[in-house]
Amino acid sequence: MAVSSHELIAGFTDPVQASQQVFRAALKVMSEPGTxxxxxxxxEAPKGLDQSTWQLTLSLLDPDTRVWLSPTLAANDAVISNLRFHCQCPLVENHGEADFAIALHSELPLLAELNWGSAEYPDRSTTLMVQVPALSAEPFWxxxxxxxxHTRSLRIAGLPDAFRAELIKSRQRFPLGIDTFWCCGNQLTxxxxTTAIEPLNTAQEAC
Incomplete structure (x- = not known):
């Protein structure tokens, strides 16, 4: 697909400094889970992406990272054009082949079908970025x-019950697994x- 210039938007206002700051933010939330x-x-961000999602892609994706997009994003010309122009990342149709998978909360892939890494190279797994309707530190998980x-509270709105259960159960396969970023507006976590997830109780688990 050719890049359509009328769909392109600006990336970081200060590419070097901003990319470093977002990368540090990504490291912080990954090293301090739930923060x-x-x-x-x-x-601005391409239509269909929140600003935090867009900033993560600008900071983490490059020509060597294979990217899978959930169906609505994969059909969005603005998202495709800007990823190709700014990140030059190859897009793949099979999420099991992706280094990064970017999904809307309503179009989540099965975690079991992503690349979990191997015993020899557990770090070569898919990293999942999910765009959700709300994030908060409310007691939920x-x-x-x-x-x-000690412990930290986190609430991620809009996740299907089956996905929440799969995410919690996936901890049993460590050191294999899927690392996840969660994006909403300008927020990310x-x-x-490595993070254990305990729902407060079954009744409270539905958003």
Missing amino acids: LVDVDYVE TLSGPGIE ALPR
């Missing part, structure tokens, strides 16, 4: 593990595979 961080280094002194 909410604001990123505000772009004036209780997180524990590396990077969390992360849940690496």
